[in-house]
Amino acid sequence: MARAEQVLVLEPPQELKFRGPFKDVVTATLKLTNPSDRNVCFKVKTTAPRRYCVRPNSGIIDAGTSINVSVMLQPFEYDPNEKSKHKFMVQSILAPRDMTDMEGVWKEARPEELMDSKLRCTFEMPLENDKAHESESNKTVSSSTSVKTEHHVAPKSSSASLDDGEVKKIMEECKQLQMEVQRLREENKQIREDDGLRKRKLITVPSPHSKNMANSMMTREEGLSTRVLALCLLFFVIGAIIGKLVL
Numbered sequence: 001m002a003r004a005e006q007v008l009v010l011e012p013p014q015e016l017k018f019r020g021p022f023k024d025v026v027t028a029t030l031k032l033t034n035p036s037d038r039n040v041c042f043k044v045k046t047t048a049p050r051r052y053c054v055r056p057n058s059g060i061i062d063a064g065t066s067i068n069v070s071v072m073l074q075p076f077e078y079d080p081n082e083k084s085k086h087k088f089m090v091q092s093i094l095a096p097r098d099m100t101d102m103e104g105v106w107k108e109a110r111p112e113e114l115m116d117s118k119l120r121c122t123f124e125m126p127l128e129n130d131k132a133h134e135s136e137s138n139k140t141v142s143s144s145t146s147v148k149t150e151h152h153v154a155p156k157s158s159s160a161s162l163d164d165g166e167v168k169k170i171m172e173e174c175k176q177l178q179m180e181v182q183r184l185r186e187e188n189k190q191i192r193e194d195d196g197l198r199k200r201k202l203i204t205v206p207s208p209h210s211k212n213m214a215n216s217m218m219t220r221e222e223g224l225s226t227r228v229l230a231l232c233l234l235f236f237v238i239g240a241i242i243g244k245l246v247l
Contacts, residue, residue, distance in 0.1 A: 003111070003112060003114060003115060003116070004112060004113065004114070004115050005115065006090075006092065006115045006116065006117045007034065007035075007036050007038075007040060007092060007094070007115055008032050008033065008034055008040060008042065008061070008090065008092050008115070008117070009032070009033040009034075009035060010030065010031070010032060010090060010117055010119070011030070011031040011033070012030070012119070013117075013119075014119055014120070015119060015120055015121075015122055016028045016030065016071060016088060016119050016120070016121050016122070017121075017122050017124060018073045018121065018122070018123050018124070019124045019125075019126065020078055020123065020124065020125045020126065021078070021125065021126070022073070022075055022076055022077075022078045022123070023075055024075055025053075025072050025073065025074060025075060026072070026073045027070055027071065027072045027073070028070075028071045028073070029068050029069070029070060029071070030044070030068070030069040030070075030071055030088075030090075030119075031066055031067075031068050031069075032061060032066060032067050032068075032069060032090065033061075033065075033066040034061040034062065034063060034064065034065060034066070035064065036063055036064075036094075037063045037064070038063055038094045038095065038097075039060055039061065039062050039063055039094075039095040039099075040060070040061045040063075040092050040093070040094060040095060041058075041059070041060050041092065041093050041094075041095050041099075041102055041105055041106070042058060042059060042060075042061060042090060042091065042092045043057065043058045043090070043091045043092075043106070044056075044057045044058070044069055044071075044088060044089075044090055044091075045057075045088065045089045045091065046086065046087070046088050046089075047085070047086055047087045047088075048086045050074075051073065051074055051076070051086065052071055052072060052073055052074070052086075053071075053072040053074065054069060054070070054071050054072070055069070055070050055072070056069060057069075058102075060095060060102065071088070078123065078125065080125065084120070084121045084122055084123050086120075086121040087118060087119065087120050087121065088118070088119045088120075088121065089116050089117070089118050089119075090116065090117045090118075090119070091114060091115070091116045092114075092115045092116070093105065093106070093109050093113055093114055093115065094113070
């Protein structure tokens with residue numbers, strides 16, 4: 001039994017083009033439109049699932065709406081002599097009005113209810129003219145950017161002069177602060193010298209307590225010297241008496 005005609009409108013209808021260089025991910029967009037009055041379930045399949053990433057790869061398209069499917073080609077070494085054999089297939093089915101499980105719809109679908117469309121993949125490298133055009137456009141963008149930069153720099157000179165004035169003001173304030181710090185240092189030094197002189201005066205002028213201590217020490221020394229003299233005299237007398245007795 002023949003399959004039903006595809007209800008979805010594909011854009012592009014037959015071919016997905018991927019434009020290099022292919023050193024990075026290259027994305028092609030597939031637009032799916034549902035012009036019917038029924039919701040449609042869809043799936044996107046490929047013959048090279050490791051080379052592509054499809055988002056979304058399945059879903060439901062409401063009646064009278066569209067959806068964009070991003071087909072991302074992974075980086076690879078491009079060979080211009082190698083023709084692409086990769087293909088995509090968009091499979092669809094009318095969603096039941098009382099649908100609760102989309103996976104169940106696909107499992108229970110009859111072959112005559114399934115609709116599909118196939119697309120082939122082509123790889124293109126930028127032509128030399130395109131490269132030259134891109135380089136010129138890049139130069140134009142860079143030149144416009146430089147002009148904008150100069151335009152923004154011009155009024156900055158006035159602000160720069162203002163900044164110089166502020167810098168001078170700050171430098172003057174710094175000098176004043178340095179002078180104030182120097183003055184405080186000198187005052188601190190003078191205070192320390194006065195404090196040292198005061199301490200030396202206190203040490204030089206004896207207090208009454210120190211006088212008493214000095215008098216007591218002198219009295220003790222005098223008493224000790226008197227005792228020593230008395231002992232010496234006593235020893236001298238005893239020695240003289242012993243000498244007479246011996247004679």
